[in-house]
Amino acid sequence: MSATDFTTHADPMDRQVSAPGGLGPIGWLRWMWRRLISMRTALVLLLLLGLAAIPGSLLPQRTSDSVAVSNYFTEHRELAPWLDRLGLFDVYGSPWFAAIYLLLFISLVGCVVPRIGVHYRTWRAGPPEPPRRRSDDPIVTGDSQVLLDTAETTLRAARWRVRRDGAHVAAEKGYLRETGNEVFHVALLGLLLAIGWGAVTGWHGNVVVRENTGFSNSVSQYDQFTAGRFVDEEAISPFTVRLDSFDVEFDRDPVQMGTPRLFDARVSVTSDGEQNTEFLSVNSPVKVADAKVYLIGHGYAPRLRITDSDGTVVFEDSVVFTQEDANYTSAGVIKAPDATPQLGFRGLFAPTAAISEEAGPHSTFPGPDNPVLFLSAFAGDLGLDDGVPQSVFTLDETDMEQLGLQSLAPGDDWELPGGQTVEFLGFDRWISVKVGHDEGGFWALLAIVIAVAGMTASLFIRRRRLWVVATDDGVSVAAVQRGRSASVVDRDELLRALR
Amino acid sequence: MILTQASPGSAAQVAEFSNTMTYATMLVLVVAMIAFAASFAARRTQSIDLRQREPALVGGDTVTAAPLPTGTADAGPDPDPDEPGRRAGNIALSLSWLAFTMLFVAVVARGVWAGRVPWGNMYEFSLTSALAILGVYLGVSTRRDVRWLGIFVIPLVLLTLGLAITVLYTETQQLVPALDSYWLVIHVSMAIVCGGAFLIAGTTAALYLIANRAQRPAGGPLSKLVCAVGRRLPEPERLDRLSYRIVAFAFPVWTFAIVAGAIWAESAWGRYWGWDPKETWAFITWVIFAGYLHAQSTAGWKGRKASWLAIIGLVAYIFNYFGVNLLFTGLHSYGGV
Numbered sequence: 118m119s120a121t122d123f124t125t126h127a128d129p130m131d132r133q134v135s136a137p138g139g140l141g142p143i144g145w146l147r148w149m150w151r152r153l154i155s156m157r158t159a160l161v162l163l164l165l166l167g168l169a170a171i172p173g174s175l176l177p178q179r180t181s182d183s184v185a186v187s188n189y190f191t192e193h194r195e196l197a198p199w200l201d202r203l204g205l206f207d208v209y210g211s212p213w214f215a216a217i218y219l220l221l222f223i224s225l226v227g228c229v230v231p232r233i234g235v236h237y238r239t240w241r242a243g244p245p246e247p248p249r250r251r252s253d254d255p256i257v258t259g260d261s262q263v264l265l266d267t268a269e270t271t272l273r274a275a276r277w278r279v280r281r282d283g284a285h286v287a288a289e290k291g292y293l294r295e296t297g298n299e300v301f302h303v304a305l306l307g308l309l310l311a312i313g314w315g316a317v318t319g320w321h322g323n324v325v326v327r328e329n330t331g332f333s334n335s336v337s338q339y340d341q342f343t344a345g346r347f348v349d350e351e352a353i354s355p356f357t358v359r360l361d362s363f364d365v366e367f368d369r370d371p372v373q374m375g376t377p378r379l380f381d382a383r384v385s386v387t388s389d390g391e392q393n394t395e396f397l398s399v400n401s402p403v404k405v406a407d408a409k410v411y412l413i414g415h416g417y418a419p420r421l422r423i424t425d426s427d428g429t430v431v432f433e434d435s436v437v438f439t440q441e442d443a444n445y446t447s448a449g450v451i452k453a454p455d456a457t458p459q460l461g462f463r464g465l466f467a468p469t470a471a472i473s474e475e476a477g478p479h480s481t482f483p484g485p486d487n488p489v490l491f492l493s494a495f496a497g498d499l500g501l502d503d504g505v506p507q508s509v510f511t512l513d514e515t516d517m518e519q520l521g522l523q524s525l526a527p528g529d530d531w532e533l534p535g536g537q538t539v540e541f542l543g544f545d546r547w548i549s550v551k552v553g554h555d556e557g558g559f560w561a562l563l564a565i566v567i568a569v570a571g572m573t574a575s576l577f578i579r580r581r582r583l584w585v586v587a588t589d590d591g592v593s594v595a596a597v598q599r600g601r602s603a604s605v606v607d608r609d610e611l612l613r614a615l616r
Numbered sequence: 617m618i619l620t621q622a623s624p625g626s627a628a629q630v631a632e633f634s635n636t637m638t639y640a641t642m643l644v645l646v647v648a649m650i651a652f653a654a655s656f657a658a659r660r661t662q663s664i665d666l667r668q669r670e671p672a673l674v675g676g677d678t679v680t681a682a683p684l685p686t687g688t689a690d691a692g693p694d695p696d697p698d699e700p701g702r703r704a705g706n707i708a709l710s711l712s713w714l715a716f717t718m719l720f721v722a723v724v725a726r727g728v729w730a731g732r733v734p735w736g737n738m739y740e741f742s743l744t745s746a747l748a749i750l751g752v753y754l755g756v757s758t759r760r761d762v763r764w765l766g767i768f769v770i771p772l773v774l775l776t777l778g779l780a781i782t783v784l785y786t787e788t789q790q791l792v793p794a795l796d797s798y799w800l801v802i803h804v805s806m807a808i809v810c811g812g813a814f815l816i817a818g819t820t821a822a823l824y825l826i827a828n829r830a831q832r833p834a835g836g837p838l839s840k841l842v843c844a845v846g847r848r849l850p851e852p853e854r855l856d857r858l859s860y861r862i863v864a865f866a867f868p869v870w871t872f873a874i875v876a877g878a879i880w881a882e883s884a885w886g887r888y889w890g891w892d893p894k895e896t897w898a899f900i901t902w903v904i905f906a907g908y909l910h911a912q913s914t915a916g917w918k919g920r921k922a923s924w925l926a927i928i929g930l931v932a933y934i935f936n937y938f939g940v941n942l943l944f945t946g947l948h949s950y951g952g953v
Contacts, residue, residue, distance in 0.1 A: 156914045160907055164925075167903035167932075174896040174944065181890055209891050312889075321886065400797045400883045411886035551886035558888055562879070569871050576864040576909075 153220070154227030162221040169217055173208030176200065180207060222309060229302045236295045243280045244287035247584035247595060254593045255608070257615045261587035264615055268585040268592070271614045277583070286585040290607075297574025304568035311564050315557020320344035320353060322552050327418045327435050328545040331359030331385070334408065334552060353554070354406035356388035363415060363546040367484045375444065375483050382412055382548050397550070407554055414549040416440045416447055419466050419490050419541065423453045426536030431455040435545040438466050439510065444480040450512045451492075452499055456537060459499045461512045465491040466544070470524075478524070490541045494520040494533055579603040583611060630729040637722035638743065638781060644715040645774050651708035652766035658701030659764060661847040705763030709754075712766065716750045719777075723747055735804045738941060742780035746773050748812030756816065756862070764849060768819050799880035806873035811933060813866035814905070817859045818930030821923035824855040828920065856919060859926055860912055867905050874898050893944040897936035904929035 140148070152158055177185035186206050190197040204211030257264055268286045272279050277288040322339030324332050332338045334356050344350050366379040382397040388406050395403045402411040416438060423432035431453050438449030444467075451462040467480035470489035478491045497517035501507060523531045525541035532538045581604040582597040594612055596604035723744055727734035734740040753769045756762050829839065830846020849855065877898070882888040889895060908925040911917035 156910065157916065160910050160914055160917065163903055163907050163910070167900045167907070170891075170896050170900050170903075173891055174893040174940070178891060181892065400880075402883060402886070409886070411883075413886065553886050555887075558882060561888070562875070565871070565875050569868055569875070572871065573868045576868065 150227065153224050155224075156228070159221065159224045159228060162217060162224060166217050166221060169214050170208070172205050176205050176208075178206060178208065180210065218309070222306060225302055225306065229299055232295075233299050236292075236299060239295075240292050243278055244289035244582060244584075247285050247287060247586050248597075250586065250593060251595065254595045255612055256588065256591055256593045257612065258591035259615075261590075261592050264592045265585055265587060267615055268594075268611060271611060272583070284587045288583045288585075289581070291578050291580035293574050294578040294580045295575070297571040297576075297578065300571030301568050301575055302571075304564045304571055307564035308561055308568065311557045311560035313557070315345075315555050315561065317345040317347045319553065319555045319557065320348045320350070321554070323413070323549065324552070325437055325547055325549045326358070326360045327437065327547045328360050328363055331357055333357040334405075339552075354388070354408065356386060356405050356408075358405070358410060358550070358552075359385045359387075360548060361385055361394070363548055365415065365484075365546070367482065380412075380415075382415075384410070386410075397548075405552075408552050409554075411551045411553070412548055413551050414440070416547055416549075417445060417466050417468060417485075417488075418545045418547045419449070419464065420543050420545060421451060422540040422542055423451075423456060423460060424538045424540075425456050431460075433542075435547075436464075437509075437547050438464065442479070443483070444469070445483045446478075446480040450510055452501070452509075452512070454499050454501050458496045458535065459501075459517075460533075460537060461495040461497075461499055461514070461517060462539070463493045463495075463512055467491070485544070488527060488544060490525045491522070492525065492531070492539065493522050494531075494539070496520055496533070496535060581607050583608055585611070585615075630725050634722045634725035634729060635781070637718050637725065638777060641715045641719040641722060642774060642777050644711055644718065645770055645777075648708045648711035648715060649767065649770040649774065651704045651711065652763070652770055655701035655703075655705035655708060655763055656767045656848060658704065659848040660700060661844075702763070705766070708766050708770075709757060709763060712750060712754060712770065715773075716747070716754055719743070719747045719750065733801055733804070735800070735808070737784075737786050738937075739780050739784040739786045741804075741808070741937075742776055742784055744808050745811050746776040746780065748808045749773050749776065749815050750812075752809070752812035752816050752862070756858070760858070762858075765816075765820065765823075768823065769816065772815060772819070797880055797884065799876055799883075803873055803876040803880055806869050806876060810866045810870045810873060811937070813862050813869070814901075814930045814933050817862040817866065818927050820855050820859040820862070821926035823849055824852050824859060824923045825920065827852040827855055852919075856912075856923065859923065860909075863905055863908055863926060863929075867909060870902060870905065874902060893940045894936060897932060897940055901929055901932040901936060904932055 177189050179186050189206075190201075193200075200206065204213065208214055265281070265286050268288075269279055269281050272286065272288040275290075277290045278292070280287045320343065322334075322336070322342040324339050326332060334353060336342050336344075336350050336353075342350075344353075361383045363382045364379055365381075367375050380398050384395050384397050384403065386393050386395050386403065386405050395405075397403045397410060397412045399412050402409040404410075418435040418437045420435040421432065422430060425431050432451070432455065436449050436451050438447035440447050447466045447468075449464050449466070451464060453460040465478055466488070467478060468484060468488050469480050469482035469486040470478060470491075471481045472478050478489070495512065495514055495517035500513040500516060507513065520533050520535075523539075525531060525539075527541055527543045530538050530540040583604065584595045585592050586595065592615070594608055594615070596608035723734055723740075726740060726743065730736060730740070735744055749769065750773050753762070753765065756765075826842050826846040827849040828846075830843040830849070831852070834840040834843040874895075877895070878888040881890070881895075904925055908922055908929060911922035911925055
């Protein structure tokens with residue numbers, strides 16, 4: 118907490134804390150408590166919090182990138198388990214990080230609450246008695262009672278808190294400085310509670326949706342789902358989202374080449390038996406029931422048909438390819454376990470294809486000007502029957518034999534050596550969406566807005582005190598500070614009014 | 617977001633014009649720096665015994681003075697018109713205003729060329745940051761006499777511009793869709809202004825340490841240099857107060873920049889806070905400057921330790937810009953370099 122300029126009462130935080138000599142357990146506890154709520158401890162805890170946040174930015178974190186964490190484990194076999202034991206892959210959820218901010222907030226409460234009491238009593242008490250007269254306090258000669266009256270009216274008109282006594286006028290202004298200070302710290306507490314509330318009552322899931330497919334809001338439908346402690350995963354609001362179409366346009370101006378200009382997903386949302394068409398785009402989520410649907414990413418899903426040598430269609434679908442570069446060179450894997458023998462393909466899709474020495478097949482523009490699918494075919498055993506779950510993005514080639522490479526334009530087909538055919542039918546687009554429910558965000562925003570208002574008041578409002586004291590032949594005017602302080606500026610203004 | 621759609625030919629000319637203006641700005645700044653140097657060198661040095669401080673105010677027993685924090689409206693003693701180096705200082709200040717205007721034109725031209733706010737990559741961000749540093753310095757100069765500060769600020773502006781045009785210069789213009797939001801304008805412009813303010817505050821905090829050291833007799837050659845510089849600086853208390861005022865101005869703005877970023881992140885990424893490296897370092901910077909403001913009213917931390925915090929806070933801000941952009945991969949690593 119920033120100190121007030123005027124400490125009329127003992128300040129709970131700046132109190133010198135001396136170690137107890139033989140005070141017994143209660144004394145020790147009291148001593149520890151005073152230590153904790155002292156300004157110096159709060160300051161050290163605050164800086165410690167900043168320091169503790171650093172490792173989370175240097176090491177991959179499970180909460181943001183679990184893949185990077187597992188990569189780190191493979192790269193640093195010895196070190197990683199130790200770092201993990203220290204919670205360094207989930208710094209912001211670790212007990213030691215929580216310990217720091219909880220202690221900081223306890224210290225803050227222990228500091229703010231007494232201060233609110235002190236501030237209230239100061240405010241109630243009004244301006245204090247005038248200090249001892251200083252020799253250089255300016256003097257105005259005249260009838261002292263008349264001058265005191267004038268001073269009182271002038272100061273009241275300027276909205277000072279004024280206390281008139283027989284022999285002096287005491288005035289004070291700027292109580293809002295300390296009020297703002299206290300509001301700021303209480304609002305920070307509110308922010309912490311709002312974030313905490315959001316964490317225990319919120320949930321979010323990620324899912325990839327191709328055009329003309331959809332998902333319903335249940336845990337099993339998400340590729341990834343996280344929920345807070347108080348969330349009943351069975352009871353999240355039921356709704357479905359279907360991607361009708363996804364339009365994206367890229368700028369062709371040489372300066373802005375490839376910049377998306379339009380980025381719209383048309384979705385059909387069914388909630389409470391009502392179906393609505395909504396437009397989902399980056400930076401503008403769609404609200405459904407008590408959740409929000411965000412557009413996070415998009416890409417291409419080449420559509421293929423695979424026919425066995427006997428003419429049966431063993432595969433016909435679009436397959437999600439993941440973006441590899443800014444021009445949407447995309448990679449993916451196609452598996453046809455029903456083919457005989459089983460077929461697997463590694464694919465590279467380029468919406469605007471080009472081939473160069475260094476980059477190989479790649480895309481030169483994110484839009485589909487010249488879509489080409491580059492396939493590498495494998496035949497044999499996909500290894501899907503071992504019971505070990507496999508990622509849809511990886512192909513286990515150990516029991517497979519490479520058949521060849523082929524580039525296909527939409528409509529092309531490729532006959533494999535074994536008599537099977539692959540047709541490249543075209544492509545769908547896919548979007549990745551995040552669906553989330555958060556109850557803390559609004560309150561967090563409210564708390565931070567109040568905090569900023571309080572902080573601004575505490576930094577810019579100046580607390581000032583003036584005293585006009587009757588002397589034998591007039592009044593002397595005293596300000597709380599010398600030099601060119603705000604109080605002195607006010608004093609000089611008052612002097613002009615009196616003279 | 618789209619300001620104009622210029623044809624490719626004239627667009628290239630606008631970009632060219634922006635670059636030319638940037639070079640011209642640097643030229644003007646070099647001259648300004650020389651004039652500031654001449655002005656600073658001519659300043660009266662203050663001998664040690666001149667600097668006995670006035671005893672901090674005394675009123676009655678009930679009133680204790682806190683010399684520092686708040687804002688005293690003071691601009692220090694009235695500028696002495698006969699002070700040596702005053703003329704060179706005035707010339708330097710005028711040149712700085714000229715440079716500010718030219719750089720402003722360069723930044724606007726860059727924005728017109730790009731068809732959006734010119735903060736899409738590190739080159740543009742650095743260009744605007746240089747403008748902000750100059751802007752904060754000149755803003756302070758309208759309120760108090762800070763001609764002595766020019767010689768320390770102008771090289772930093774030149775360094776920023778130099779890095780921008782040599783290392784960070786980029787033609788690529790892609791702006792990922794997530795950046796296409798008016799929150800970008802609020803969030804990034806506030807972050808840039810804070811960068812300028814933190815840099816000036818960090819500089820005056822460092823100068824405070826130098827001026828403070830200069831109050832003791834010089835020992836080795838390095839401390840002789842420190843003392844030579846330090847004795848031409850204003851009193852340490854004034855430097856400390858200036859740092860405090862600038863941080864007090866920047867801190868709420870920085871808080872608001874982070875909040876604007878969080879609001880933007882909520883609509884773009886579906887969460888308002890996710891401990892992305894950029895967010896983490898913004899938080900660390902916030903914590904350090906919050907610590908600075910508190911330290912300035914804590915016995916034993918006021919002055920020296922607090923000044924170190926202002927410098928560390930500035931380092932955290934700069935690291936958030938260069939370090940996080942170049943070393944880490946996170947959601948903020950778009951727009952290339």
